[in-house]
Amino acid sequence: MSTKKKKTMENNQPLDFIDKIIHEPARLSIMTLLYVIESADFLFLMRQTGLTFGNLSAHMSKLEDAGYIQVKKEFLGKKPHTMLRLTKKGRTAFEEYRNNMKQFFNDLPT
Amino acid sequence: MTEPINLKDIEKKAYRFTFNDGIYDLTYATLLIMFALAPILRELIGLGYILFLVLPAPLLFLLGIRYISLPRIGLVKFNQRRKTTQKKLAILCIILVPLTVILVLLTAVQIFPGSYGTLLGVYTVPIGAAFFAIAFLSFLAYLLEFSHLYAYGLIIGLGILISELLHDPVAPPWNSVIAFGISGTLLFIYGIIELVRFIRTYPLPKEENSIVN
Numbered sequence: 001m002s003t004k005k006k007k008t009m010e011n012n013q014p015l016d017f018i019d020k021i022i023h024e025p026a027r028l029s030i031m032t033l034l035y036v037i038e039s040a041d042f043l044f045l046m047r048q049t050g051l052t053f054g055n056l057s058a059h060m061s062k063l064e065d066a067g068y069i070q071v072k073k074e075f076l077g078k079k080p081h082t083m084l085r086l087t088k089k090g091r092t093a094f095e096e097y098r099n100n101m102k103q104f105f106n107d108l109p110t
Numbered sequence: 111m112t113e114p115i116n117l118k119d120i121e122k123k124a125y126r127f128t129f130n131d132g133i134y135d136l137t138y139a140t141l142l143i144m145f146a147l148a149p150i151l152r153e154l155i156g157l158g159y160i161l162f163l164v165l166p167a168p169l170l171f172l173l174g175i176r177y178i179s180l181p182r183i184g185l186v187k188f189n190q191r192r193k194t195t196q197k198k199l200a201i202l203c204i205i206l207v208p209l210t211v212i213l214v215l216l217t218a219v220q221i222f223p224g225s226y227g228t229l230l231g232v233y234t235v236p237i238g239a240a241f242f243a244i245a246f247l248s249f250l251a252y253l254l255e256f257s258h259l260y261a262y263g264l265i266i267g268l269g270i271l272i273s274e275l276l277h278d279p280v281a282p283p284w285n286s287v288i289a290f291g292i293s294g295t296l297l298f299i300y301g302i303i304e305l306v307r308f309i310r311t312y313p314l315p316k317e318e319n320s321i322v323n
Contacts, residue, residue, distance in 0.1 A: 036121035036189065043184030043315060048124055053315075083185070 017104075021066045022097045026051055027059045031086070031094050034069060039085035060084065068093055122255065125188060129256050132304025133174035138262050139301050141167040142269070142294030149283030164211070178305070182312040195253055206246055236274040240267035265293045 022031050029049045034040065040048075046056055063069040068090030072083045086094070144163045151159035187193075247263030250256075273289035280288060 032117070032120055033124060036117050037124060038187040038189055038193075040186040041184045043182075044186045045184070046315070047183050047312065048127065 015104075017100050019093055019097045019100075021062060021068065022093060024059070026055060027063055030056070030059060030063065031068065031090065034084060034086040035091065035094050039083050042082040042084065045084060063090070066090075066093075121189070124186065125192065125255065127183065128179075128186065129258075130304075131174070131179045131183070131308040132301045132306075133171060133179055134256070134258060135297055135301030135304055136174065137167045137171040138258075139294050139298035140170050142265065142290045142297060145266075145269070146287045146289070146291035146294055149286050153283070178309070181314055182309070199250065199253055202249075209242075233271075233274060236270050240270040243267045243270065265297070266290075269293060 022028055026049065030045060030051075033045065033048055042056065042060075045051075046053065049056065051059070060069065060071065064071050067087055070085050070087050072085075074081050074083070144166055148159055148163050151162050155162075244263040244267035247259050247266065251259030251263065269289045273285050276285035276288055
């Protein structure tokens with residue numbers, strides 16, 4: 001890609017630095033919660049985020065695919081139990097996202 | 111969004127969410143009611159009353175958390191800071207809770223009626239026990255960031271003093287029944303209301319996995 005074309009693309013997409021996986025509100029709320037605690041089960045996240053089972057499940061898969069969260073499925077007695085925690089990659093990505101957003105809003109002209 | 115996101119507030123909110131079920135209030139209320147009934151039970155069943163004093167509250171707490179709270183709000187493990195605090199609390203409780211129970215028993219059951227100190231007369235032990243209970247529970251409230259514990263401390267501290275003050279005008283065991291029974295019953299009613307509200311707000315999930323059984 002030529003330098004000129006690259007520069008034009010950068011100008012057209014000034015918000016490229018935003019991690020779109022995290023930026024979605026539901027996933028941001030999951031990531032934020034998992035950032036401040038050590039781990040939680042599926043039900044606790046449902047209660048805290050207000051997401052439905054299906055919604056949370058879908059967002060969880062996306063975060064897991066991105067390597068941001070670790071999903072540990074186990075059985076307690078006969079019932080399935082899912083614990084979620086942030087991976088190191090997820091923690092770093094969240095911190096970067098947070099710093100980038102801070103920087104972005106700080107740099108906005110008032 | 112009108113308010114800035116504060117990570118500490120989010121963690122605090124998640125933490126306080128786990129105290130939302132009324133089970134802590136019911137546990138403490140049960141303990142107070144058992145204090146109120148202790149002298150009567152002692153008369154009826156002798157030393158076996160200690161079992162009634164020590165067992166019901168922790169049992170109610172464990173069963174409540176296991177069968178009511180966890181299946182409705184799920185399981186969470188908090189960060190290292192909270193874990194360290196909980197370890198310190200556990201050590202503190204192991205040392206101080208039996209001591210508190212003994213001090214309260216000295217007052218409520220009148221085991222050593224003639225051996226109180228001389229400075230404050232018969233009120234030495236009650237004042238000491240009341241101060242100790244208030245200080246201990248306030249310290250727990252501070253560490254656990256659970257404000258109800260300040261009220262619990264005051265209720266039990268004042269209960270000890272009231273029990274002693276009522277010793278002459280109201281004969282035992284009714285002084286204990288009044289001193290701990292009224293606050294215990296009121297707290298129990300409050301706990302039931304909180305529990306019903308909690309169960310209504312967070313019914314058992316139909317489609318989600320439950321951590322119990």
